[in-house]
Amino acid sequence: MAKGITTTAQGITIGLDVSDRFTEAYAIDAQGEWVESWRMPTKQEALRSGLSRYPGARVVLEVGCHSPWISRQLKEDGFEVLVANPRRVRLIAESDKKSDRFDAEQLARLGRLDPGLLSPIVHRGEQTQRDRVLLLARDGLVRARTQLINQVRGFAKSLGTRLPSSSSESFPKRVRGAVSDDLFPGLGTMLAMIEQLTAEIRSMDREIERLCRERYKETGGLRQPSGVGALTALAYVLTLEDPQRFAKSRDVGAYLGLRPRQRDSGGQRPQLRITKAGDALLRRLLVTSAQYILGPFGPDTDLRRFGLRLAERGGKSAKKRAAVAVARKLAVLLHRLWITGEEYQAVGYRAAGKRAA
Numbered sequence: 059m060a061k062g063i064t065t066t067a068q069g070i071t072i073g074l075d076v077s078d079r080f081t082e083a084y085a086i087d088a089q090g091e092w093v094e095s096w097r098m099p100t101k102q103e104a105l106r107s108g109l110s111r112y113p114g115a116r117v118v119l120e121v122g123c124h125s126p127w128i129s130r131q132l133k134e135d136g137f138e139v140l141v142a143n144p145r146r147v148r149l150i151a152e153s154d155k156k157s158d159r160f161d162a163e164q165l166a167r168l169g170r171l172d173p174g175l176l177s178p179i180v181h182r183g184e185q186t187q188r189d190r191v192l193l194l195a196r197d198g199l200v201r202a203r204t205q206l207i208n209q210v211r212g213f214a215k216s217l218g219t220r221l222p223s224s225s226s227e228s229f230p231k232r233v234r235g236a237v238s239d240d241l242f243p244g245l246g247t248m249l250a251m252i253e254q255l256t257a258e259i260r261s262m263d264r265e266i267e268r269l270c271r272e273r274y275k276e277t278g279g280l281r282q283p284s285g286v287g288a289l290t291a292l293a294y295v296l297t298l299e300d301p302q303r304f305a306k307s308r309d310v311g312a313y314l315g316l317r318p319r320q321r322d323s324g325g326q327r328p329q330l331r332i333t334k335a336g337d338a339l340l341r342r343l344l345v346t347s348a349q350y351i352l353g354p355f356g357p358d359t360d361l362r363r364f365g366l367r368l369a370e371r372g373g374k375s376a377k378k379r380a381a382v383a384v385a386r387k388l389a390v391l392l393h394r395l396w397i398t399g400e401e402y403q404a405v406g407y408r409a410a411g412k413r414a415a
Contacts, residue, residue, distance in 0.1 A: 070112050073166030074119040075158045076100055076128065083108060084162035085115070086170060095159055100124060102131060109137065118169035118176065120144055126181040140169050142176035182299050189269060190296040193289070196262040197339055203255040206248055213242050227256050266292055280392050282402035284357050285347035290340075294392055297340045307393040314341050316386040341385070348384035352377075359404040361387060 069088025277291035315335035368380035
């Protein structure tokens with residue numbers, strides 16, 4: 059550490075490179091001169107003690123497993139906190155001089171020069187994060203069930219047996235009706251595990267409905283469009299948390315990574331894939347809702363008409379692009395419904411909105 063520790067944090071910027079066990083800190087002053095660097099355990103009291111000599115300093119750290127609770131704690135302690143978007147910190151990721159101290163230094167210097175370069179994000183509140191864990195846990199169980207089902211089908215196919223098609227919920231029943239439990243060793247156990255996972259997923263679905271009904275009543279307005287259920291509506295609310303932080307509803311599509319990449323040069327404007335920035339779970343749920351809207355059971359709506367027009371243009375991936383485009387429009391629509399509390403009209407909603415304005 060530097061001799062004569064600074065007692066004022068005016069103009070001080072501190073970069074934190076956070077790992078599971080230890081956090082490397084690097085402090086610089088307003089002119090970019092090194093003040094001190096040190097290492098401390100990644101624990102609440104250790105961080106509070108280590109940073110206490112720089113009250114109100116700007117602290118910069120990257121998004122990670124620990125960044126939600128660290129950013130909340132530091133804000134409560136009066137620090138200015140910047141949580142850097144890792145997509146924008148390529149100076150660190152692509153450096154051939156890699157160390158914890160170097161990473162902390164680069165975060166500090168980027169944060170001192172221009173915070174906008176870091177595209178800082180805002181972490182959710184603690185209660186929102188806790189409720190969102192329910193959605194992530196459910197998603198993990200669904201993935202585990204899908205993996206087990208695929209394994210059962212693969213094992214049976216390797217023995218010359220093709221299992222009947224069915225939904226995930228009815229898969230064990232259909233399999234037991236088609237083959238015996240001794241088709242291959244462990245089949246009965248795997249089917250029982252699939253049933254147990256289904257029961258747990260249904261229990262979580264009931265909890266999601268309860269949260270929508272009791273704690274997040276705004277999800278009711280978001281469930282007006284066809285294809286949007288409690289799971290998607292709750293994921294939307296918990297991911298965005300504060301709808302007012304978006305100046306325009308159309309900004310939500312880009313925030314969720316549903317905007318195509320842009321790499322225009324001269325007169326060339328190539329058609330690129332979407333950015334896939336933002337929350338992967340919500341993006342996947344919105345695309346699933348869009349696929350229902352465009353599917354055989356989707357009712358006639360403006361969104362469906364829009365998507366079908368895109369799909370009719372042909373091409374190898376026209377249907378996929380149409381689903382993504384509908385998901386993007388759906389994300390914008392849900393934000394509009396959230397901030398206005400309007401009643402959704404399946405056909406003519408945009409025209410009705412203009413007349414009301």
